[in-house]
Amino acid sequence: FFFFNDTATTEIYTEQIVGSVRCVQETGIITDTFEALREQVEEMQNDEKNVCSICGYERSEFEAKTDTVSFDYHIQREHNKWNYIFYIGYLMNKKRQDFDGLESYIYECLEANSIAWFPQSRPLSLEKNKVLEEDLNKKIEEYRERLQEKVDLLELKIEKVNKKCEKYVKK
Secondary structure (H helix, E strand, O other): OOOOOOHHHHHHHHHHHHHHHHHHHHHHHHHHHHHHHHHHHHHHHHHHHHEOOOOOOEHHHHHHHOOOOOHHHHHHHHOOHHHHHHHHHHHHHOOHHHOOHHHHHHHHHHHOOOOOOOOOOOOHHHHHHHHHHHHHHHHHHHHHHHHHHHHHHHHHHHHHHHHHHHHHHHO
């Protein structure tokens, strides 16, 4: 690298330069690591705000499917993660012989590290919304059928009136 009259001076400066390069490399590695960690934290915070930790629905998907219940209401009331944690604590402190059928099933799932008992992709408000929509469609179809019957009956009456009118006109 640098050549000085003195070999010791050259070695000292070479070590300092090599040390500085290593320091810059390590600083870059540390910076990259912190950047990756920051991105992971931001992603986790985004998920916490926009994904239901119980059923897995995303805010945008949820709000596109219903206008009766907000996503915030859903994660605070319907799928509050703390309610699930408290329920698990309740089961862990309850005697097994006192379990009902549902509690036994959930306890067995917990022992097997299974989340099969979670309402995955089945938010209650969307299920209710789906039922309401099906009921509405059924009522609309019933109304359409009744209306069609009335139209058919009206057409028959008009046809009868036309026939009577033709008889009077011919006379």
